[in-house]
Amino acid sequence: MRLFVLLSLLFSVQALAQNKPTLNVYTYDSFSSEWGPGPKIEQAFEAVCECDLKFVSVDSSTGILSRVQLEGAGSSADIVLGLDNSLIVDAENTGLIAPHGVDMSSLNLPISWDNGKFLPFDFGYFAFIYNTETHPNPPGSFDELVEADNDLKIVIQDPGSSTPGLGLMLWVKSVYGDRAAEVWQKLKPRILTVTKGWSEAYGMFLEGEADMVLSYTTSPAYHMIAESESRYQAASFSDGHGMQIEVAAKLKNAPNPELADRFMQFILTQDFQSIIPMGNWMFPVVSLDEGLPEDFGKLVNPAISLMMDAGEISQNKGGWIDEFNQALSN
Amino acid sequence: MPGTMVLLLVGISVIGGFVGLIFESGSIAIIDQLQKPYIRSVIQFTLWQAALSTSLSLLFAFPLARALHRRPHFFGRSILLRLTSISLIVPTMVAIIGIVGVHGRSGLVNDFLGVLGFPRQDYLYGLNGILIAHLFFNVPLVTRLFLNGLMEIPQHQWRLASHLGVTGFNLVSRVEWPVIRGLIPGAAGIVFLLCFTSFAIVLALGGGPQSTTLEVAIYQALRFDFNLSTAVSLSLIQIVLCVALGFVFFSSSNGVKLQSEHRPGFYRPDGDSIDSASSVPGLIVPRLLDIAVILIATLFLLSPFLAVVLKVLHGKGFAILAHSGFLKALETSVLIAFVAGTIATVFALVIAQMVATLRLNTRYQSVAVIPELVGMMALIMPPITLGTGLFLLFRSTTDISTLGPALVVGINVLFILPFALRILIPPVHQQKQRFDRLSQGLGMSGLNQWRWVFWPGLRKPLGYALAVTTTLSIGDMGVIALFGTDNLSTLPLLIYRLLGNYRLDQAAVVAVVLCLLCLIIFVIIERFIGGKEGHYNAKT
Structure with a gap:
């Protein structure tokens, strides 16, 4: 029964x-x-x-x-x-x-x-997150990032597989235009690794594997609210920030x-x-x-927010990703 | 003819999968791809890392094999040897977790440097990481091949060398080198092709466009762009290069023996004697060198396991064991592995019988190699390309939620079948040769013949084949990377995802579970099917 x-x-x-x-x-x-x-x-x-x-x-x-x-x-x-x-x-x-x-x-x-x-x-707005305790003076623009010490290691995401990665590539493109490839080549020694997705990159940063990571201006809010931790902050770039x-x-x-x-x-x-x-x-x-x-x-409030036209992106994305890959693989 | 049917099924799956993808993609643009500077640098990198991995593996394996050969007695030698014979079935993801734990920025090496007051070094991601992982897997494999070669040098050659007073470098060049040289093309061929098509390692440790291999580029084309045309073109480039390079290596090779029979007594003038651990006087320097080589190799090969265990002992990762995703992945892994292992072993047995029958029939001897070649056909295909092709072929006629798992099993079968064939063809041939006439004379056939004649002689190799294929399949991280979602996940994929989220502690716990699972399954299957007398031929 x-x-x-x-x-x-x-x-x-x-x-x-x-x-x-x-x-x-x-x-x-x-x-x-x-x-x-x-x-x-x-x-x-x-x-x-x-x-x-x-x-x-x-x-x-x-x-x-x-x-x-x-x-x-x-x-x-x-x-x-x-x-x-x-x-x-x-x-x-x-x-x-x-x-x-x-x-x-x-x-x-x-x-x-x-x-x-x-x-x-x-x-949200893309931004590089850094640890204020280990790096009290982060770069304030792409130019400063490109000219920074080679010891400053950053982790970014692949524009082919991740939207933040794509966002960064477009952000650099909107700031530098045709000089983008050159900028990537200059950045290359500072790029610890290019990850497939956001979580991988952010995890590496939190574990101390890298000094800066591409994320969002809102990421510090997580640390401040969920962890009462204010040492992670977004670097404000005078070029403006890519919007997503x-x-x-x-x-x-x-x-x-x-x-x-x-x-x-x-x-x-x-x-x-x-x-x-x-x-x-x-x-x-x-x-x-x-x-x-x-x-x-x-949080950092971007003075300029950058966003490209979707049609223009679609037309050029393939070529730009090739350019990015090529610049980083030499 | 079950043999013909199995061969047809295997052949049609491999060819059908590929043709299906070509058909769906609508166009092949190999020339266009080859014109892209990025694709050219991917091809260059693929060849370069494979060449480096191969050379370094051979370079490090030789002194290690020599040292092991000269020192037949030391604490842990048998464990080290056992380790060299299982290196190929250590799940890739487990090794990667361990390697990150040793060589990552917060790994053991950097901890050690930190204690000594040095700054932390970033050397893991990119080419270095790929090389470290490839060496981890291939140095043991090549060491094994070389050691087997050294052990096959006849005793009288050593004695002759000793009488003639040949020592040092001359001993290497006169006695050892001729044997080793014969082994190099085969060994280099295997290692080169394994590294050329390396996937999970490059995916996890590659670190971006500057260190992408063709296999990973194919995966990216399928997974992120869904660009079938690119995937097909890159696959064809990879297949052509694979076949051409394989031909170069293996045409000059005289066969590769992974297993060698145990030779009880051996002697070499510059080594420790077999009977006692006492050293020959006056040979302190080579002895110290050997000890150093063995220590370094042991440290390199064992430290990743140590790092995994240390992470587990941290105690922060155990939460994953209660996670529903973990239990599901565990269940799926075991199920997929058992089904794939069983099918592959049965297929291999059927093909092996066909090969044996053909070989024993003088009229058909010349075609006896064909079944084996068909069985190994999948090896030149990128598994993800094959998987996608078959998926597209069946997606309109099959329920998609069952198609994914079915294809993971199917592709696994195709890729573990060659291993099962390698294990089963020699003993099946031997048994047939020995007993076919006899049992015909006794009027035995069918099941009876199997039960009383073949089974007693074949159960050990069969148990070994099933154990190897099941273990390989459980640790596989290939096509699952493409089809996996949170509803279809295996333990290696779970480790990859935890690594992706940088939950190294949890990944380490799953890695240990995966290792234990492999070990348990291996031992149980080998004992259960192979009988009580222990393992088949896998010991030196």
Whole structure:
């Protein structure tokens, strides 16, 4: 009898689980990891959606889309989350993306955004993070970084595999234009390694393997708030800072299109956005009712924010990445 | 004919996977790729690091093999030898964790330098790291080959040399060098090709565009750009180079023997005698040199394991054991490895029987090599290219969530099959030669023949083959890097990801689990199938 009860309980639990549709969101690993915003967002959305939200993570941001391309029409992905402004034309050219249909009037970005397929979910500014205790005088511009001591080791990300890496390459391109290759060659002795993704690079920096790491102006907020630690700070560059807008998109072949629509709507709500500052450690794309955490006020505020036109990036990206690779491999 | 069917399946998978990818990519642009300066420097680097790794492996292995040969007695010699024979099945990711723990900026070497008051050195990432890891895997392998060679020098040659008073350098050039020289093309060929196609090591320790190999460039083209045309073109370049270079090495080689029978008594005039540990008087300097060589080698080969253990003892990494991702990866790893190992061993047995039948039939002797070649065909293919090709071929007709794991198993089978063939072909041939007539005379056939004639003689090599293939497969970090998500993960991939997030303590704990798992599985399979009498031929 007891066995019967147990069995029927088991089946009913399974049935319950099967009744709920699953929404698959493909994203990068640091977003979905238990230290990232993923679990909290999952909880918040599942509280309202009667569904099972599943993050499927790949190890870098540019890998998200190629994963969907590899899987083709049979892919179980409903949503891709974690591409950025520099990849949207390439992403659109795959023909896999559907319009999101979200009212974007609540968006509060430093620039205007009217893209009907890619919906911003957070934004930030690239910056080099350094340890104030070991390096009290960080470089204040790219020129100073290029001329710095060869002992100053930096870790950056690969522009082919990671959006911060791509962002840095574009940042250098916007500052130096045709001289970019020359600048990379000069920087080369100071580049300890080029990692595939952000988390790898940041981890190396925290372990003391490098003196500076490419990350965001918001990264120090993490250390100040979560660790009460203020020795890690962003170096303010007088050239300005590259800006990144991270986006989500719904897929044309989404197995659960209605659920996907609901999630896209959910992205701009306070429930989602309020998790961003202290979850993904980026800026929310709408004004928060409760405002930003206090320590965000202490962050570097870029005088100039640099962002290239997405079409121009798409046209030149391949050649620029070749140029970057070539400059670093000689 | 089960043999023909297995061969067809293997052949069609390999060719089909590749053709499938060419078909999907729509174009091959080898010339375009070769015109890119970056691709040219990738090819150059791939060749350069492989050449350096090979030369250094041979260079370091020779004195080590000599020292081991001259000193048949010292504490830990048998453990060191055992280590040289298992180096190839140490999971790559475990070694990488260990190497980062020893040579990284916060590794043991730098800790030691720090104590002595030196500044920290960054030497791990890029070419250095790749070389260190390649030496870690290949010096033991080559040492093994050289030592086996030295042990096959007939006793009378040593005695003759001793009578003639040949010593020192002359002993090397007259007695040892002729043997070693014969082994070099084969040994260099194996090491060169292993390093040429090196993937996980370059991925983890490469450090950017200046140290990217073709295999990694192919992975990047598939994983990040989804540029099939680039991937196909680069794969073709790699295959052509592989085949051409393999041909150069192996056409001048007279076969490579990984295992050698144990020779009980041996003697060399400049070594310790076999009966006692007493040294020959007057040879203090060479003795000290040998001790130094052995100590340095031991330190180099064991320190990564030590670093892993130290990280584990830190105690901060144990949390991972309770993590659901860990348990899932453990389960997936074991499942994939057992299925792949079993299939590969059965396939190898079937192919080996076919080879033996052909060899024993005078009419077909000349084609007996074909089945073995088909079985080894996959070796020249980049596994990720093959995996992607097969994935694209099947994705519209199969459920994608089962296709990933199925392909990981399938690709694993293709790449461990050559090892199983190497192990099984000689004993199967021997058994057939010995007992085929006899059992036919006794009117035995089918299962009975198997049960009573072949099984007793083959269970040991079969157990060994299954143990080797399963262990290799459990430590594999190839195609899983492409298909892996957090829903499909194995222990090596988990280590790679933890390393990526710089959770070295946790990675070390998983590495130890992976090592123990390999060890346990190896011993259990070998005992269970091979019988009680211990391991097959794997001891010197």
